[in-house]
Amino acid sequence: MKVRSVKYLAGEGIKSMWANRLMTIASIGVLVACMVLMGLAVLITMNVDKALGTLEQQNVIMAFFNDEISVRYGSASVDYDKLEQDTSSTSNENEENKTDAIPEDAYLIHNEEEALALCDKIEKDIDNVIKVEYFSSEDALKIAKDRYLEGQEGTAAYLDGSGNPLSCGAKITLSDMSLYNETLTSLSKIKGIDSLQSHAKLADTITAIKEGIAVAGFWIIAILLIISLVIVSNTIRVTMYSRKLEISIMKAVGATKSFIRLPFIIEGMTIGLVSAGLSMGIVYFCYRVATESIKNNGTFGMMEVIGFSSVWHLVLGIFVAIGILAGVLGSAIMISKYLKKEGSEFAAI
Amino acid sequence: MKLIVREEKANTGNIMVNGYNLMKIRSKAIPMLRRTMGIVFQDFRLIPTMNVFDNVAFAMHVTGAPTRKIRKDVSAVLSMVGLGNKARSMPNQLSGGEQQRVGLARALVNKPDLIIADEPTGNVDPTLSYEIVSKLTEINKQGTTVLMVTHDHNLVRDFQHRVIILENGQIVADNAAGGEGI
Numbered sequence: 001m002k003v004r005s006v007k008y009l010a011g012e013g014i015k016s017m018w019a020n021r022l023m024t025i026a027s028i029g030v031l032v033a034c035m036v037l038m039g040l041a042v043l044i045t046m047n048v049d050k051a052l053g054t055l056e057q058q059n060v061i062m063a064f065f066n067d068e069i070s071v072r073y074g075s076a077s078v079d080y081d082k083l084e085q086d087t088s089s090t091s092n093e094n095e096e097n098k099t100d101a102i103p104e105d106a107y108l109i110h111n112e113e114e115a116l117a118l119c120d121k122i123e124k125d126i127d128n129v130i131k132v133e134y135f136s137s138e139d140a141l142k143i144a145k146d147r148y149l150e151g152q153e154g155t156a157a158y159l160d161g162s163g164n165p166l167s168c169g170a171k172i173t174l175s176d177m178s179l180y181n182e183t184l185t186s187l188s189k190i191k192g193i194d195s196l197q198s199h200a201k202l203a204d205t206i207t208a209i210k211e212g213i214a215v216a217g218f219w220i221i222a223i224l225l226i227i228s229l230v231i232v233s234n235t236i237r238v239t240m241y242s243r244k245l246e247i248s249i250m251k252a253v254g255a256t257k258s259f260i261r262l263p264f265i266i267e268g269m270t271i272g273l274v275s276a277g278l279s280m281g282i283v284y285f286c287y288r289v290a291t292e293s294i295k296n297n298g299t300f301g302m303m304e305v306i307g308f309s310s311v312w313h314l315v316l317g318i319f320v321a322i323g324i325l326a327g328v329l330g331s332a333i334m335i336s337k338y339l340k341k342e343g344s345e346f347a348a349i
Numbered sequence: 350m351k352l353i354v355r356e357e358k359a360n361t362g363n364i365m366v367n368g369y370n371l372m373k374i375r376s377k378a379i380p381m382l383r384r385t386m387g388i389v390f391q392d393f394r395l396i397p398t399m400n401v402f403d404n405v406a407f408a409m410h411v412t413g414a415p416t417r418k419i420r421k422d423v424s425a426v427l428s429m430v431g432l433g434n435k436a437r438s439m440p441n442q443l444s445g446g447e448q449q450r451v452g453l454a455r456a457l458v459n460k461p462d463l464i465i466a467d468e469p470t471g472n473v474d475p476t477l478s479y480e481i482v483s484k485l486t487e488i489n490k491q492g493t494t495v496l497m498v499t500h501d502h503n504l505v506r507d508f509q510h511r512v513i514i515l516e517n518g519q520i521v522a523d524n525a526a527g528g529e530g531i
Binding site: 002004005008019245246248249250251252253254255256259 | 354377380381382383384387388390394396397398407408410411412413415416455459
């Protein structure tokens with residue numbers, strides 16, 4: 001098709017929009033409503049995802065190793081297989097240090113070197129583990145004192161002596177929260193780990209929320225997209241009806257199908273793009289108001305919100321894509337129905 | 350008429366129009382076939398939202414003609430049908446005869462080889478009917494084939510051209526010299 005024909009048809013499309021302006025305004029209104037809902041759904045999903053991501057990063061499993069302290073306080077694991085040869089020899093060398101309560105078949109961590117070796121083994125053997133940080137029993141005590149024994153100098157002083165009940169261990173960071181329980185099971189099977197302190201319920205909740213939001217977001221967007229398509233199709237149908245005489249004359253004087261189709265597609269696209277522009281403005285305004293409210297809110301004030309400046313291009317891209325898709329597809333579906341009709345059949349529509 | 354403009358396809362036989370075999374023509378070539386002919390409708394079929402000039406120019410836009418050529422040819426054809434001074438008028442400001450002349454101008458503007466006039470006098474009074482058929486005769490004399498359908502026996506009698514009479518879809522007479530004799 002020649003450029004001058006495209007120019008002429010673009011003008012005809014715009015004129016047609018003006019001629020059917022009430023229907024056009026109504027379509028833009030409903031399309032804007034759909035797009036604003038879609039945009040907000042996307043932004044909410046992104047923010048919730050980010051918030052959950054932050055929680056995920058903070059979520060770790062604390063593993064306490066099977067050392068002499070755990071044995072002394074009666075929590076040592078005794079059901080492990082027999083010790084490997086090299087470990088046995090190390091144990092034998094230190095036999096005089098063992099208390100009577102130490103089970104003979106316990107897999108004991110005797111020193112920092114062994115503990116670090118166990119940390120390496122955890123990191124190497126379990127795929128979902130991204131970081132393993134060793135802490136000594138003294139480190140564990142310091143953390144516990146800072147967190148729980150503030151102002152209880154007497155207890156703290158006692159624990160500083162020979163009364164430290166905390167074993168050495170490792171802080172294990174996971175990469176995928178959805179595999180939390182599997183990782184926990186794998187860790188519990190590793191020899192040398194006495195106990196695990198985890199937040200399995202929290203992990204399950206976060207995973208469930210993330211999945212729920214992803215599913216809800218998908219359906220909201222899919223449903224609104226279908227509604228948008230129906231709206232544009234309907235507008236084009238009304239336009240087609242009002243222009244049926246023109247179409248019949250076009251066909252009679254030798255217009256090609258693409259020549260007839262183009263003004264309607266341009267009309268649909270223009271409706272879509274105008275809606276995208278308006279929706280962008282409304283979403284920007286709503287998002288700004290919402291983020292200001294969150295920042296000034298006591299409970300959610302600490303929540304980190306994604307700045308609109310970092311996502312505006314994505315939101316605009318989505319709107320333009322939906323606008324063009326709804327416009328082109330909506331008009332194309334409707335026109336293809338009418339293009340099959342011949343001149344005199346238009347009178348019967 | 351529908352067969353000639355390929356709105357419908359014949360079940361049997363052969364139809365050749367302006368070098369196109371309508372039994373074998375591909376759907377993409379149908380617009381090209383229609384550009385070789387001009388159609389005048391009984392009900393004028395003018396676009397009410399376009400003025401006289403745009404109604405005629407419309408047929409040229411369809412073919413992708415340049416704007417300068419459209420301006421020149423539309424003005425010429427409007428003068429030819431006697432509507433040079435009505436170019437900016439809207440269809441509802443014209444009489445029936447004038448509206449039909451706009452339809453005629455639209456059919457002529459692409460200089461077709463064949464004009465198909467489907468009862469062009471059906472919606473105008475007898476005086477204007479003669480005026481329209483005179484115009485078609487004039488066009489015919491300039492070398493364009495004119496195929497006119499009419500139920501007006503007086504017109505058939507008064508304008509002596511080849512007359513083909515159809516009854517129930519069958520040709521019952523074909524008088525090269527004109528007149529209605531069977």
